[in-house]
Amino acid sequence: MKKGFTMIELIFVIVILGILASVAIPRLAATREDAEISATVANLRTLLGDINSYYAVKGGFGAAPNIAKWKDITNVPLKNHANVPITNQSTAQEVSLYIGGTRCIGVTLHDKVGVLPARIQFYTKNPKAGSLCQQVLAAEPIKAYTESKILEALPGTMAIGSNTRVYSK
Template identity: 55%
Template sequence: MKKGFTMIELIFVIVILGILASVAIPRLAGTRTDAEISATVANIRTLISDAASYYAVKGEFAGAKWRDITNVSIRQGDSRKPVQANTNADQDVYLAAGGENCILVRLRDKGGAGKPVAFIQIAKVIQNVDKGICPEILAAAPIKAYLDAQVPGVTPEGGGTGLRPGVIPVSSSISIHE
């Protein structure tokens, strides 16, 4: 008598492996999305913290380059290009997730009575709010808090350009934890 597996035993093993795979693969895909959302939230927090630290040391954003302010991976303009070494800090940049530009970031020096010396403006990229994982990122509690933040006396830029911005004074820190 030969030792080995019968055809029936092999078919049962294959069926069991198929059932396990059909349960595990969707759960792993959800975990990847959750990780990307968490990474984006961490990146925006780091970007805000880095900008505040830079401003605390230098006292202004004028003449600054993005590479001097942060190491967070950001994009230039509405393209998929990463920020170049010589990109000025007064240029708008995007924080991308899932291949789409989800969040616009602006650094601004501002003066005047009742206004903070500098602020960070965070805005949704309206044309991408339904693309990829942008809706899930924009729905995350910390991102919503940043988007809803306002500073008395500061009118956000870009009201007519499809952006819904929040304004964060550089001197303060909004810390939202899920």
């Protein structure tokens, strides 16, 4: 009597493994997307906390030629429009959070001017934004920031020192 598996038994095992793989692989891809969304939300929260802390300690972002540099404010991985990591750019320049290789959220800082408080301006319009970026922008914590406004003329603007929406009257 020979010991071993028959061809039918091996085919059944391969079919069962194929079914399990077809169920598991898409779920693993979705888990990766969820992790990238969570990382972006965490990075934006960290960035806002760093900006608020810097502003509270220094009282502003400085005036030319001594404008604060992004690298002095935060360690969050920010890039410019060309998808190049920032090195020594001043806070007067817009920086971006990238997700999946696509510019998703742009951020600029403005010091207090007249009656306007010091503020953070968010830019989220990117015609090339992929579905992952759209999911990030739809996340509730991100929407609270990007849909806030100080005045009707300043959509996507949050006052520095605030971690919630600031509505106009």
